[in-house]
Amino acid sequence: xxxxxxxxxxxxxxxxxxxxxxxxxxxxxxxxxxxxxxxxxxxxxxxxxxxxxxxxxxxxxxxxxxxxxxxxxxxxxxxxxxxxxxxxxxxxxxxxxxxxxxxxxxxxxxxxxxxxxxxxxxxxxxxxxxxxxxxxxxxxxxxxxxxxxxxxxxxxxxxxxxxxxxxxxxxxxxxxxxxxxxxxxxxxxxxxxxxxxxxxxxxxxxxxxxxxxxxxxxxxxxxxxxxxxxxxxxxxxxxxxxxxxxxxxxxxxxxxxxxxxxxxxxxxxxxxxxxxxxxxxxxxxxxxxxxxxxxxxxxxxxxxxxxxxxxxxxxxxxxxxxxxxxxxxxxxxxxxxxxxxxxxxxxxxxxxxxxxxxxxxxxxxxxxxxxxxxxxxxxxxxxxxxxxxxxxxxxxxxxxxxxxxxxxxxxxxxxxxxxxxxxxxxxxxxxxxxxxxxxxxxxxxxxxxxxxxxxxxxxxxxxxxxxxxxxxxxxxxxxxxxxxxxxxxxxxxxxxxxxxxxxxxxxxxxxxxxxxxxxxxxxxxxxxxxxxxxxxxxxxxxxxxxxxxxxxxxxxxxxxxxxxxxxxxxxxxxxxxxxxxxxxxxxxxxxxxxxxxxx
Amino acid sequence: xxxxxxxxxxxxxxxxxxxxxxxxxxxxxxxxxxxxxxxxxxxxxxxxxxxxxxxxxxxxxxxxxxxxxxxxxxxxxxxxxxxxxxxxxxxxxxxxxxxxxxxxxxxxxxxxxxxxxxxxxxxxxxxxxxxxxxxxxxxxxxxxxxxxxxxxxxxxxxxxxxxxxxxx
Numbered sequence: 161x162x163x164x165x166x167x168x169x170x171x172x173x174x175x176x177x178x179x180x181x182x183x184x185x186x187x188x189x190x191x192x193x194x195x196x197x198x199x200x201x202x203x204x205x206x207x208x209x210x211x212x213x214x215x216x217x218x219x220x221x222x223x224x225x226x227x228x229x230x231x232x233x234x235x236x237x238x239x240x241x242x243x244x245x246x247x248x249x250x251x252x253x254x255x256x257x258x259x260x261x262x263x264x265x266x267x268x269x270x271x272x273x274x275x276x277x278x279x280x281x282x283x284x285x286x287x288x289x290x291x292x293x294x295x296x297x298x299x300x301x302x303x304x305x306x307x308x309x310x311x312x313x314x315x316x317x318x319x320x321x322x323x324x325x326x327x328x329x330x331x332x333x334x335x336x337x338x339x340x341x342x343x344x345x346x347x348x349x350x351x352x353x354x355x356x357x358x359x360x361x362x363x364x365x366x367x368x369x370x371x372x373x374x375x376x377x378x379x380x381x382x383x384x385x386x387x388x389x390x391x392x393x394x395x396x397x398x399x400x401x402x403x404x405x406x407x408x409x410x411x412x413x414x415x416x417x418x419x420x421x422x423x424x425x426x427x428x429x430x431x432x433x434x435x436x437x438x439x440x441x442x443x444x445x446x447x448x449x450x451x452x453x454x455x456x457x458x459x460x461x462x463x464x465x466x467x468x469x470x471x472x473x474x475x476x477x478x479x480x481x482x483x484x485x486x487x488x489x490x491x492x493x494x495x496x497x498x499x500x501x502x503x504x505x506x507x508x509x510x511x512x513x514x515x516x517x518x519x520x521x522x523x524x525x526x527x528x529x530x531x532x533x534x535x536x537x538x539x540x541x542x543x544x545x546x547x548x549x550x551x552x553x554x555x556x557x558x559x560x561x562x563x564x565x566x567x568x569x570x571x572x573x574x575x576x577x578x579x580x581x582x583x584x585x586x587x588x589x590x591x592x593x594x595x596x597x598x599x600x601x602x603x604x605x606x607x608x609x610x611x612x613x614x615x616x617x618x619x620x621x622x623x624x625x626x627x628x629x630x631x632x633x634x635x636x637x638x639x640x641x642x643x644x645x646x647x648x649x650x651x652x653x654x655x656x657x658x659x660x661x662x663x664x665x666x667x668x669x670x671x672x673x674x675x676x677x678x679x680x681x682x683x684x685x686x687x688x689x690x691x692x693x694x695x696x697x698x699x700x701x702x703x704x705x706x707x708x709x710x711x712x713x714x715x716x717x718x719x720x721x722x723x724x725x726x727x728x729x730x731x732x733x734x735x736x737x738x739x740x741x742x743x744x745x746x747x748x749x750x751x752x753x754x755x756x757x758x759x
Numbered sequence: 760x761x762x763x764x765x766x767x768x769x770x771x772x773x774x775x776x777x778x779x780x781x782x783x784x785x786x787x788x789x790x791x792x793x794x795x796x797x798x799x800x801x802x803x804x805x806x807x808x809x810x811x812x813x814x815x816x817x818x819x820x821x822x823x824x825x826x827x828x829x830x831x832x833x834x835x836x837x838x839x840x841x842x843x844x845x846x847x848x849x850x851x852x853x854x855x856x857x858x859x860x861x862x863x864x865x866x867x868x869x870x871x872x873x874x875x876x877x878x879x880x881x882x883x884x885x886x887x888x889x890x891x892x893x894x895x896x897x898x899x900x901x902x903x904x905x906x907x908x909x910x911x912x913x914x915x916x917x918x919x920x921x922x923x924x925x926x927x
Contacts, residue, residue, distance in 0.1 A: 574848075580870040584794040598870070
């Protein structure tokens with residue numbers, strides 16, 4: 161693409177310009193033709209219009225003559241008749257209006273006043289004169305003097321509108337035809353333009369193709385060969401041979417000159433390359449030696465550093481040990497005082513617990529007493545309940561007895577009544593018995609009343625005993641509950657007592673232990689103080705060692721720096737020689753080396 | 760027969776100027792019958808019902824082998840009926856009053872002895888001409904006895920059986 165690029169571009173540009181010019185020429189030509197056609201058409205239209213104006217004038221003239229003839233005919237007719245009736249006038253005026261162009265007619269007397277008029281509105285209408293609403297100014301008029309005494313003037317109004325309209329239609333038709341023909345010509349011109357442009361395009365394309373082909377064959381091929389060689393040179397390959405195959409034109413002489421230049425270059429670069437290789441080898445050796453020296457000195461420095469750090473760390477560690485030992489000593493003192501306080505507290509707790517134990521014993525005894533009393537109360541309540549029960553039974557029995565007494569009283573009452581009846585039937589002889597009977601009756605009533613009294617009282621006694629029984633039951637239940645709760649209290653107290661005794665014994669033991677702890681803590685405190693003193697001394701010695709080792713490390717470090725500088729210099733040298741080699745290396749001097757590289 | 764007996768019994772009592780009544784209570788009212796008409800008072804009553812009998816006849820009762828008819832005096836006196844209870848008693852009448860019958864009363868009272876002058880009898884002839892609306896009741900009622908604190912209505916035992924017939 162790149163090779164054909166320039167030629168194609170030039171050709172395409174030339175072809176484009178030619179095409180543009182052709183198209184512009186075409187357009188201008190067509191424009192000129194169209195203008196010509198338009199002028200022609202306008203002229204024709206003008207001619208037509210003139211022709212029609214002339215025709216209109218002719219037509220008008222003919223009509224005028226025609227109508228005048230008609231009126232003259234009418235006048236001769238009238239003159240030939242002796243007597244003229246009104247009907248005759250009317251008939252005549254109607255006959256005048258029969259002509260399609262006539263709009264209105266009027267007959268006037270000698271003074272010029274009309275006595276009969278007719279006009280066309282939708283139909284023909286007649287009157288003595290025209291109404292005022294009818295305006296006849298726009299119409300043409302023929303005024304004729306007859307010389308007949310009854311009719312002096314005849315006025316006739318007629319129109320030429322219809323003729324005008326017909327002529328107009330004809331004219332428009334002609335003009336339209338003209339325009340149509342013009343449009344047809346336009347279309348034909350367009351087609352012509354299209355075919356012209358396509359043809360020119362085809363010609364231009366043919367021209368362009370031949371141009372491209374010849375350019376490629378004659379100029380681009382040698383240039384392409386030269387470019388191949390230049391590409392190899394670009395890769396710094398100096399081993400190319402340039403032999404002038406093409407003998408004919410200017411490009412060949414350019415190729416020969418290029419070949420001579422290459423030969424010179426090739427020799428110089430080969431020399432430089434050899435020298436650079438040697439320099440590079442010696443610089444490499446030097447760099448290796450310097451690196452070894454640096455490595456060794458670095459190792460020595462790192463080791464010395466490690467020793468120094470270790471000594472510093474040891475010193476720091478010993479120092480921290482010393483401080484922590486001091487802290488321990490302080491803490492031990494605090495612990496000792498705390499343990500003293502603890503010991504005192506435990507002592508007082510033990511005392512309090514002993515007191516609690518003794519008071520709990522007392523409570524237990526009381527609870528036991530309460531339980532016993534409650535047991536007795538339960539027994540007594542049960543006994544009382546039984547007694548009340550027997551009382552209730554006795555009352556029931558008494559109730560039965562009193563009922564029996566009452567029944568006896570009733571019977572006695574009946575008996576006494578019957579006795580009274582018997583006594584009454586016996587008359588005066590039974591009078592004495594009657595008294596006795598009434599006395600018996602009275603006794604019976606009294607005994608009945610007494611029995612009733614007893615029954616009531618016994619009932620109230622029964623009610624009372626029933627209530628007492630219920631109350632005793634409640635009391636007994638309450639006492640039972642009391643008994644149970646006091647039982648549980650006494651059990652709990654016993655348990656508590658046991659627990660408290662255990663606590664007391666534990667507290668005593670704790671007391672003893674606390675005392676022991678106190679003593680040992682004091683001893684420990686003393687020992688720790690000694691240790692603190694010793695560690696401080698050790699720390700000081702360690703510090704001294706550390707500072708000395710640091711001095712050694714510093715001197716080693718100085719050595720390392722010097723060796724490092726040497727190493728750096730060697731590296732710079734090596735780098736320079738490498739650079740030179742790199743610069744020279746890409747130049748390929750011989751075909752052999754090229755083959756080697758390819759391999 | 761009955762009339763003659765009644766006359767003789769009244770004639771006997773007049774010179775004595777004192778009369779005895781067996782009193783009883785019925786629906787809060789005090790009633791009395793002549794003690795000479797009463798034969799006996801019975802307290803334990805075992806009634807045997809008579810079917811198809813009028814409701815005034817409570818039934819038969821067996822007293823020492825003799826069967827007596829028992830009437831409900833409450834119904835005869837136009838009170839509402841009442842069940843038998845502990846205080847209920849049966850008055851048995853003499854055979855000269857009617858053939859072996861008695862009446863049920865609510866409660867028995869005392870035997871009362873009153874002077875003849877305290878009793879006011881009703882005249883039957885006057886009653887007939889008057890309003891005969893409550894005919895039977897007026898027939899059973901013989902008179903009124905004035906006691907110290909209350910009035911005792913005296914009933915005619917001889918009319919009881921007749922009253923049952925009239926109710927039919």
